[in-house]
Amino acid sequence: MPALRGLLADTRPLAEPHYRRLWLANIVTVIGAQLTVVAVPAQIYGITGSSAYVGLTGVFGLVPLVVFGLWGGALADAVDRRTLLICTTFGLIGTSALFWLQAAAGNTNVWLLLGLFSVQQAFFAVNQPTRSAVLPKLLPAHLLPAANSLNMTVFQAGAIAGPLVAGALIPVLGFSWLYLADTVTLFATLFAVVGLPRLPVEGAITSPGLRSVVDGLAYLRHHPVLLMSFVVDIIAMVFGMPRALFPEIAHTSFGGPDEGGLAFALLFAAIPAGAVLGGVFSGWVSRIERQGLAVIWAIVVWGVAMTGFGIAAGLADGAAGTMLAVAVGMLVVGGAADMVSAAFRTSMLQSAASDDVRGRLQGIFIVVVAGGPRIADVVHGSAAAMVGAAAAAAGGGVLVVVGTAVAALAVPAFVRYRLPRPTGDESAPAPGSA
Template identity: 75%
Template sequence: MQRLRGLVADTRPLRNDNFRRLWIAGVITMVGAQLTVVSVPAQIYDISGSSAYVGLTGLFGLIPLVVFGLWGGALADHFDRRTMMLITTSGLIGTSALFWLQAALGNANVWVLLGLFAVQQAFFAVNSPTRQAILPKLLPAEQLPAANSLTMTVFQAGAIGGPLVAGILIPVIGYEWLYLIDTLTLFATLSAVIRLPRLPVDNPIGSPGLRSVIEGFRYLRGHTVLLMSFVVDLIAMIFGMPRALFPEIAHVSFNGPDEGGLVFALLFAAIPAGAVIGGVFSGWVSRVERQGYAVIVCILVWGAAMTGFGVAVALADHWQQAMLVVALLMLVIGGAADMASAAFRTSMLQSAADDAVRGRLQGIFIVVVAGGPRVADVVHGASAAMVGTAAAAAGGGILVIVGTMVAAVAVPSFIRYRITRTPTITR
């Protein structure tokens, strides 16, 4: 029983009242957020009948994430972070309410939806680094990996269940009700934020402008361990994220229909499913002191899993059903490894960085997390056109392994990075 307790998620951070309220609110809010994530592109397609307009959500979402992610980090290093959370959460409630209003009024203008989506992503881009930057103020450093694992598990679970629920409910109750549910659930987060104590920044920056953003990059350049946490993540995502290949693999390799189907859905759900499983059994992450080494191992496992995924796709012509199981298993393993890597990397940013720059570094983190997979879509799509989907996926996994090992050898201080635990006093 004791061994099993050590395997499952470390829930010690939930003993902290402030973190527990934020986490529970996150569970509630994630349900509504995923309803909007699915409803926006669905409504755009319903209005326009064009996948090209739906594709514009990527552009209208990425640009605000990059711009306001970087600037939002600077704001989080200048103003009281509780105040920033109140403003941005209120902004998210407001934009969600406007989504409900336009649907209730029967809006038929795609650009209204895209504009609202851009504003919503801007508020999110400021909210997210602020939220991450406050955790070291609420919890001891040794509990940060567990706290991040708990948070990421909720997010990934929402990524699985939300689209399924929204897809079922859209034709039943309509877009306006889904947007309204999102609006109402956000009040749970607002309530949790209101109950936070004041969270002033240690040695706040003078002005949250472009200069402060540049200073954040300079700080990162001078702290090799933190810089490497971004580099290895980019290596993992750009070379190893094969999601752009899923439609063709589902159709060509596993004989799925053109428009999607069960195999298509399983491929997309496998990585977040692995992340959820990894989060449930994440008790071990709190016991790891050599976090840099752990990140390298996790990314090597991710690369090996993506290589195995590509090999399974290559062998699908001979053993289709068996290779589908293997391919899904490889994606699940990759998702679990990526969850652990993300938990460690986030914890390193939160504990190793000075409080005065945590917001800006979390802003850069948001940009990397959002941008890496989008670059991967382009890279894998172009590679598949030249060498095929199986070779593109397997080759990407091999490049992840090689690139990660080169980075580890080039910067040994990253592997040596470890946290110092607070001694436990027994009576």
């Protein structure tokens, strides 16, 4: 079945042993990380009985992601990236172990828990830009889209499996065992990063301070293609991410109970499920040369899918079951399109930027990815109060399509951007063969 093999995920990056070890370790650690993602708010609610305190995880998580995402990117352009990965992985292991210790000791201080969460997110914010910045040192440019697709597939699969596992295990084992599982699984990543070669930065900066962060932002001003990769993502997420509307739509459009239910669960699982499907059938991404145009089309598909989701929610009266299936289908399509967009945008940042600025650009990427959906929560919540949840979701999708079209017309260089296919690649493993 050559045609089917060409559609399945391109596994050629796994032929590179260092990348393969990182990827296999990520399969283990992403599940452990998702256990902590679920356990922290659940423990906070168990201590306080207050959703307001649970909501503070957004603030305590976002602030270190922004601050240390930007500064961590500068660090990744100043020091050996292998060394930085080892240090931050030890930091993640240490904070996870402290989560386990406080839970095992019966901690009831919510501020201690929130403080640990902030420290963990700070280490994560330094670690992630560094991990992304090392890929061009391990793989040729034409395999970066495939490698990023493989990474995102694992992450999104963990985003589905982790909460399911955590939800089942918390009542049985309690919080401490989940934190301990996260701690243990992180040693797989430590083993993988210790095995990397030295990864010095070409033209490394000497002072990873505020000035270097500003210089990284200024770099974007002179590289409109890279700047646009952030702009179109902000358009897609701020206007098109309707997750804040899922509780209301599940209840009012599809008849679910106030506190959740099947419709609520399906809506929340649909986008990551679509991303996983998009990753499984991502074998074609390595054959795309016009990556800028591919990003534009992927975001347009995302916008159309979110419009369809809103329309389905608005038409659910009297046909809730059918429209729920349509709405979930639209979110699945959107998730697949978002995975494609993210894979190409990440690859463009890795291949089109010089090595001495890759870390800072990946730090900005972390900030945009973390901040965009949170801004979307505010925007969609406010819009829903004025026009209704279904109309807010549909209108946001329309704005994504319009905004993306305007951006493409304003910066045609982004649409024209292509990554030339290398010659002499006949010896590389075929997609799906590694």
